Amino acid sequence: MSHARFAINIHILTILANTGKGEMVGMVWVSSEFIAGSIDINPVLVRKEISHLRKAGLVDSKEGKNGGSALAKPASKIFLSDVYKSVYEKPVLGNVKNHSNAQCPIAQQINEHLEVLYQSAEDAILEKLGCTTLQQFSDKFH
Amino acid sequence: MSHARFAINIHILTILANTGKGEMVGMVWVSSEFIAGSIDINPVLVRKEISHLRKAGLVDSKEGKNGGSALAKPASKIFLSDVYKSVYEKPVLGNVKNHSNAQCPIAQQINEHLEVLYQSAEDAILEKLGCTTLQQFSDKFH
């Protein structure tokens, strides 16, 4: 999928985090249409992303009239690394799809060596994103 | 460009690092056709990537018959973070292209907050890749 999915998901979650807080209603169901309007993308895309977030246990949704979505747990218990994981599709460094029917001895081994390297890059990202909670991130908005 | 550029560039450099060493000729010019055959991509793409590597000062090329490319400095002085930089186009977490004409207060601020976050992810990747030299990476091949 998109190269902007992480940003879109953070945006969705930030809205949900701030809506609960801002409205003081405890449980506010936010519609995909409202979120899509804020991000300026199609509501169907928002619902697809929310579907991932729901599977990751970060969001709950309610069908029917007055339905929508809300955080499934406190923003202070959602780490940005959780979001990264729910969005994950490809390594941050890109695909390791190199080759290869070649006779070249490097071609034969490079994929496994690249995979080790790529995994360490993933670990570094997860560690970095694990330092921040959605609460901390959304507290920056005023 | 591609999501596989980093892997392609590492592959190119690994071939150059190993060729010099393996052949014991000091300066071996490797053709784009040979490299392309190893990676199993088009030679023109290889030449484009080499053009970036050359601009980054990592590779030298020689035109004309028996021409080709070679490392511009010892593999022990090329860090994988240098390669990352020469390939860089977009943040590892993707584009921050969100929105937004919306009235939503979150939409108004999210880009700047995402950019700070994305920058810290870039820093983490650079730090990780800065721990390994091309020499260390290509020593894994035997």
Added chain:
DNA sequence: TGTACTGTAATAAATATAATTACAGTATGA
């Protein structure tokens, strides 16, 4: 001077991403 390269532009083909349309299913409340 023919050959084997690089460098680069232009174009086409393939693939990936995003928007849109459509519609069945569900909860609400008038």
Added chain:
DNA sequence: TCATACTGTAATTATATTTATTACAGTACA
């Protein structure tokens, strides 16, 4: 109980990005 306002999801189309290919001028060598 029925109109309304949502979700969930599939299918299709539009758009953008990536990759391969073609073409050819320029360069060095033997």
